[in-house]
Amino acid sequence: MAEPPEFWSFLVANSLLFIAGGSLTALSYRAYLRVQQYSLRLAAGGFALITLGGLLDIIYQLGVRQDYSLGARESLALQTLDSLVITAGLVVIFYALSRY
Template identity: 60%
Template sequence: MSEPPELWALLVVNAILFVAGSVLTALSYRAYRRYRRQPLRSAAVGFALITIGSVLELVYEVGIRGWNDLNGRELLALQTVESLLIASGLVVMFYALAQY
């Protein structure tokens, strides 16, 4: 059975998101290692939380549970955790910018 094109689009977009988030996290961490400034470390943590939160749903849906086997309660819990991680990352990024 072939997968719908929407699933492939979701996979491609999340792969791009993961690569971009990982690069931003690595660049922020390298800047922290070079300049030893706390806001740069906080930015790296914020980017990491946002990246993890963004790809968490895809990893669970496709890799662990099965994208068509989720019930409404599982999907709601998964989206809540995803949103909490992204919100936490944004708060840490705000803290890093305010500290700088």
Template identity: 40%
Template sequence: MVHTTVDAEVQLAVAVVKTLILVVGGSVTLLAYRAYRRTHDRSLRLLSTGFAFIVVGVLLGGFTFEILMVDIGVGILIESLFVLVGLSVIAYSLRVQ
């Protein structure tokens, strides 16, 4: 069964959670970037890039659904692709010497 509508309460909850993810994820990204600037360690630069991909993906996933009125499945797909890339970059950053 495919649902094409979302209750207003659920939309509000999703918007609040995505906003919190943006704030917290942005903070983690900023901290990782500052650590990179302080140490010039390539792995920290990659780590901050990975977190940035995840945060941007969450933002774009919600943006496409809420603002552009695109189907929620497309928003989830966009978000998932960015999270996949972000986690891949984070995993790679942990392997870099």
């Protein structure tokens, strides 16, 4: 059975998120290694959290549950967890920038 186009757009969007977030994380970490500033290491951690938060959907749906159709409560819980992890990443980046 062929997957619906929404599945493929979900997969492509999450792949792009992984590439962009992974690139920002790696760039921040490489900058930290070059200049040894703690705030750059924090920024790398913040970008990693944001990337992870955005990818929790695909990790849970395809890795853990192995199904892309979720019920309303399950979807709401997953979106809440996504938002909390992304918020934590933004807070870490805010803290890193305030220390710079």
